[in-house]
Amino acid sequence: MKIISYPKALWFAALLISSCLFAQNKTGRDLVLLDKGWHFSFGHLYDTNKDFGHATGYFSYLAKTGYGDGPAAASFDDRAWRQLDLPHDWAVEQGFSEKASFSHGFKAAGKGFPEKSIGWYRKKITIDKEDLGRVISIKFDGVFRNSKVWFNGHFLGTEESGYNGFEYDVTAYVNYGGENTIAVRVDASMEEGWFYEGAGIYRHVYQQKTNPLHVIENGTYVTSVIENNTAQVTAEVTIENKGNYKGAIEIVQTIVDASGKTITTASEKATAPNFYKTGLYQSVLQVNNPLLWDVDAPNLYRLLTDIKQEGKVVDRYETTFGIRTIKFDAERGFILNGKILKLKGTNNHQDHAGVGAALPDELQYFRIKKLKEMGSNAYRCSHNPPTPELLEACDKLGMLVIDETRLMGINKLHLGNVQYLIERDRNHPSIICWSVGNEEWNIEGNITGERITNTMQDFAKSIDPTRPVTVAISSGFRSGISSVVEIMGYNYLGNGDVDAHRNEFKQQPGMGTEEGSTFATRGIYFTDDAKHYQSAYDKKPRPSFYSIEEGWKFYGTRPYMAGMFIWTGFDYRGEPTPYGWPSVTSYFGMMDNCGFAKDNVYYLKSWWGKEPVLHILPHWNWEGMEGKEMDVWVYSNCDEVELFLNKKSLGKKKMETLGHLEWKVVYTPGTLEAIGYKDGKKILTEVQKTTAKAEKIQLTAHKPSLDKDNDAVVITVETTDKKGLHVPTVNDEITFAIKGGGKIIGVGNGDPTSLEKDVFLDEMAFAAITNLEEQALTATALPSALPAYPEADWQEAFKNRDYKKQAASYVYRGVFDLEKVSPNDVVSFFYQKIGTTSAVFVNGTKVTASAEDAQKYVFDSVILKPGKNTITIVTTPLVRLRDWDAMNTNPGTIQIVTKAEAWKRKLFNGYAQVIVQADGSNSDIVLEASGKDLKACTLTVKATAPKK
Incomplete structure (x- = not known):
């Protein structure tokens, strides 16, 4: 091995010249999806x-x-x-x-x-x-x-x-x-x-290109102090030098508003970090009359960080942030921008019907909007760091967030995860608290838990001192973590005496980090354990757990409690408590895993939201139950509600604050009507009508058009009777077909026991070529028809091959097995060269390469047979250029593709969902839905020009 040595000064000079040339020819950074x-x-x-x-x-x-x-x-x-x-x-x-x-x-x-x-x-x-x-x-x-x-x-x-x-x-x-x-x-x-x-x-996965002198990933930290209607914004930036530039740099920090208008700018002279080192730099900017970020007005700013080298911008890094103040107070609860705000939160795992954990970005916005519509203002990431797009949606839509790490501990694994989480997410104004643990029963009540919590809490504060730290605790609220955590997180009232803990630790703010765990199946009003269905009436689920109403009455009436986070906002896959197989999703959600509302949504909307609410449950389709007494509940924030059955009054009742109303009603088909009163005046009317049979399919998109290459639309599928009324008891199977610029990526219906497919894909199988044999040939020309080769001359392929003395050509023979042969299947041979030029035969018939790929052969089904098939390849040999070259001996792979059946899904209690994603062609999407004895429906989703 020869080692070439260059003078050190020359080596540095070469790198310096390269870096300078780069700075002149390439500026900024590229981020490619x-x-x-x-x-x-x-x-x-x-x-x-x-x-x-x-x-x-x-x-x-x-x-x-x-x-x-x-x-x-x-x-x-x-x-x-x-x-x-x-x-x-x-x-x-x-x-x-x-x-x-x-x-x-x-x-x-x-x-x-x-x-x-x-x-x-x-x-x-x-x-x-x-x-x-x-x-x-x-x-x-x-x-x-x-x-x-x-x-x-x-x-x-x-x-x-x-x-x-x-x-x-x-x-x-x-x-x-x-x-x-x-x-x-x-x-x-x-x-x-x-x-x-x-x-x-x-x-998502990205390719990033930067100057050697650049802002590191998650390399900015923006904080603000508000005083006298002025915000003093501190912008820290960490710069790395992966080149050999040494000398002066300029750091220019610019704040722009949502429209792109420059608000203020600051410039700092500095010296570049040394080779493969980082430097931390700080600028202070002033924003007059700032637009504060709030749940109702989520105003955002952008910080543009420019790194200049010799007067030229070599890197620009953008940071979205918001200006706001937060505080957890042991007496007054949570305070946002100086005003008390009760946290009306939900816990959520990150999966959705049809697509599992692989949510298109638009689904993040869809789900946060659904929670906002319910009146929720807070979201706990259970129990792991979320995808960045979720936090972006919370920033833009005005949803407060508890951001949670996965595991408690004090070693590099645990603290490293905390550091990554906080450095990645600390510029999001939506985040109000870091959670460093959840229900760690083995350590919650002992000194080990105290030590771990103290370490993690102080470590988190060293990275971001602007937010408090919490741990969600469920094995009692007496000692251990409960006595040292900054913000006490109570998981379930039945697990301990919350008031007693509060009285002992009056300087410790607290909130209900989990409450509820109620069981409900959307559209079901009688529990049926045989079918694994739970009634949707809000009931105490287990002795140590409380109903949604009981939980909110507790936390909503205690001013020193910051608020409550319900378990959960949406149903999720797994944990099908209180059942097991064949239940496959949870029953805890206020909405099912499609986002269709269960009745508890309307209780929360009544007392969390700002608009008048009136909702009757159950539906009024009860064929065969005529004359039987039904429980009728009304969720409302009206002062009084009067209930009518077929225009006959069943009485007016006064609404209890944070409560609901109940009537016993003998079922008679017709119309159940509720009238809500405020200050003695009728303000709302709500009805539940007995419908006729389902006759038509109806499709409704959650938005009218798609405006990005990978944009998605959520489509609700339902059936209506001849009068256009939604039929809440139908479970018909609906088949879907799609045309234009999109594809279906998932279907669902919210049924916790459904074992239907979520995704309909072509089935792909592979058949190996085995028993590969060879014969040496003297001719160099490749045959157009397969000759008969002497059976006695076949020998194991490539065994003891002398690559310096190869034959003029070789014939190879192998076999592959097919379980079946169908004209609907596509059987392809992906050839990997075992020769320079080749002729391929299957069961004696010559096949030709496809136009798209000269090394791919698509076999006509007429030449194939079930069981063993013979493939023969005649080829001139590859030449080994060097003794150590590894020569390919694998002729390739046989691929069998069976086309997928049509997309379909059964309705569940009247609803199903289809998720469609744009394919980048910028063409309108047409979805067709059909079902037996139902009038089909077609929905067009318009494509608009992609946003630049």
Whole structure:
């Protein structure tokens, strides 16, 4: 090995020149979304053959740099794999199994299913030659879970948690001006939570390009102090130098408002950090008459951080922030911008009907809007850091947030996760509190819990002193964590004496971090344990748990309590308490997992919202129950409500504050009507009518148009009778077809016992070519018809091949098995070259390559047969240029694609949901819905020009 040594001064000068040239030719940063066009396939948890031979090479990727093998190698042929776009959750695509995880909703994935617990993702990208000299990184918002990443065969690292974002610098590994390969192996065999978490790259992936002198990821921290209608904004920025520029820099901080108008600017002279070092810099800016961020007026600003080198901008970093004040007070509760605000919160896991954990960005906004409509103003991230888009939605829509880390502890794993969480999220004005733990029963009441909490709490304060810290506690409120945590989080009134704890720790603010855990099935009003249905009336679910009304009456009437967070806003997959199989989702939500309201929504809307509310339950379709007494409840914030059945008054009742009204009513078909009064005047009328049979399908989109390439629309499916009335008892199956510029990505209906498919995908199977044999030939010309070769001359292919003395050509023969042959199946051969030029025959018939790919052959079903099929390849040999070259001996993969059946879903108590995503073609989307004995419906969702 020859080592070339350069003078140190010359080496630094070369790098300095490179850096300066870069600064002149490339400024700022590029952030490119890499969601489109990934290839995916399942690997295997422990069978390396089924894991594509990964990690079986003599030198592993951990032993030698650049030695990724199997799918981790840049040269791996993934053409036969499924093509998809991110975000992607492979767990939601699986069927259900009683043997699968209770907590993950009995989806047939995870450690009990080794063939569905490992997923491989690969994507090829081109990076321009002009980018040489820039810092190139790949950024992942989150992968569930235990991901390993390679770039051009170079191992980059592992991220165990499925909730942390991470990025890798790939600058040194880039093939500039050519193709580059990202490979990700995801191991979802272990669970981090006891709730559905999905599997795969379920958040966004980006490519980032920056100047060597740049703001680090999550490298700004914006705080403000408000006094006399003026905000003093402190902007801290951490700059990294991955080049060798040494000298003066200028840091320009500019605040702009929502319209882009410049509000104020500040400039600081500084010195660049040293090579591969960081520097922390601070600027103070003044904003006069600031527009405060509030739940009703979520005003946002942007901080533009420009790094200048020799007068030129080399990096610009944007930070969205809000100006507001928050305070938790032990006597007055929570205070926002100097005004007391009761926290009306919900807990939520991050999954949705049809799509699992891989939510399009628009679904984050859809769900937060649903909670806001209910009157909620606060959201607890249960029990992990959320995707960034959720917090962006909360910022823009005005939803307060408790942001929560996953595990309690004091080591690098635990504190590192806390640091990442806070540094990533601390500029979001929506976040009012950091939660560092949830129901850690083993340590809640002892000295270990105290020590851990004190450490985590102080550590969090060292990163962000502007927000308090809480822990949600459920095993009693007496000692341990409860006595030292800054904001006490009470989980469930039945778990301890909240008032007694409050009286002992009067200087400690508190809130109900979880309350409720009530059971309800949307549209069901009689509990049926045989069918796993729970009545939707708000009842005490278990002896140690309280109803929604009981919980809010407790926290809503105690001024020193900041508020209450209900378990949960939405139903979620997994934890199907109080049942098990075949229930697959929870029953706790105020809404089902589609976002369709259960009746408790209207109780909360009555006492959380600002508008008049009047709601009757149950529906009034009870064929066969004529003459039987029914419980009729009314949720309202009116002073009084009068109930009528078929225009006959059943009495007027006065509404109790934070309560509801009840009547006993003998069922008679017709019209149940409620009239609400305020100050003696009739202000609202609500009816429940007995409907006729369902005759028509109705489709309603949550918004009229799509305006982004990856935008999504949520479509409600229901049936109506001949008068157009919604029929609340129908469970018909509806079939869907879509045309235009979009695709269906998921369907649901809110039924906790539904084992229907969430996703309808083409089924993809692979057949290996086995028993590969060869014969040496003397002719160089390839045959147009398959000759008869002597059976006695066949021998094992590539065995003892002398690559210096090869024949003029070779014929190879192998077999592949097909379980069935159907004209509806597409059988393709993805050929991997075992020769320079080749002729391919199947069962004696010559096949031709496809126009799209010269190494892909699509077989006509007429030449195939069930069982064993013979493939023959005649080819001129590859030449080994170097003795150590590894020659390909794998002829390729047979792929069998069975087309998916039509998208469909049964209505559940009158409703179903379809989620449609734009495909980037900017064309209108037409969804058609049909069902037996029902009038079909067509809905058009308009496409508007994508926003720039």
